[in-house]
Amino acid sequence: MTDVAHTTLSPGSSPATSARRPTLAEQSSELRIAIMRLARRLRQERTETELSASQFSTLGWISSEGPLTIGRLADLERVTAPSMNRTVNCLVDAGYATRATAPDDGRKVLVSTTESGEAIIRETRRRRDAWLAKRFAALTPAERETLADATTILGRIIDQ
Template sequence: MSEAADERSLASRLRLAVVRLNRRLRAQRADNEVSLTQISALSSLYKCGPMTPGQLAAREGVQPPSMTRVIAALEGLEYVERSPHPTDGRQAIVTLTKEGQDYVRTTISRREMWLDQRLAELTDEERRVLSKAAEIIERMARHN
């Protein structure tokens, strides 16, 4: 098999593996009321703290109008709230509510528990390989 064919095969195998893993992780959601995009935005707020809609859009890699819709939906669920920016009257700060924090903790806990169980079934060497692969995939995901 040529090197180019090997690379296509790797790309295909990696894409399918990520899609399948993502599907399994989605099945661990606390409910189906919140979309994956919304969960991702909630997770970013949980990890990084309050931020402007523009900062959140940039972090999530979406256009600001799309993030505005995500934030509005999350406000409707009472998972986030907007407050005035302390120094820029044109901006708002988006913050997780207690309900939003609880939702993220529950969702993360379910997913991580499922992943922890799968990882426990692997050898030490397989876990080391996955640790390195996670670093590489994260780096790939940051590129446009």
């Protein structure tokens, strides 16, 4: 006998063809698991460096946003300033980032990427985009449209 509390929609089924709709909690759980698995898989598509995931993420923020203070990086990564300072120290020691005094305020230190840091970011983004593009190419146009809609929706969820 099927346990109705644990029944979920199979891929490709719709509420109209299924015995019941999944609950909000079930949908949330399934989405969380899918996003975590996708994120984990995408993290595997990166250049061969000794950077941790948090170091790479920090380097990505610096690359995307330009020179940033330790405090701003800590806010973006949702960590403490001392923790971010350790992360930045590792990036600087590895030659992927530099520290410089802010031109407008000598008390502030700005962290920037070096050319080798930018190269790691570019190559990793290229690999991740290529991995996704290969999988997107195998989808139907309707599935790609659904993912485009989901991307917009996920962006709204993130920004709430």
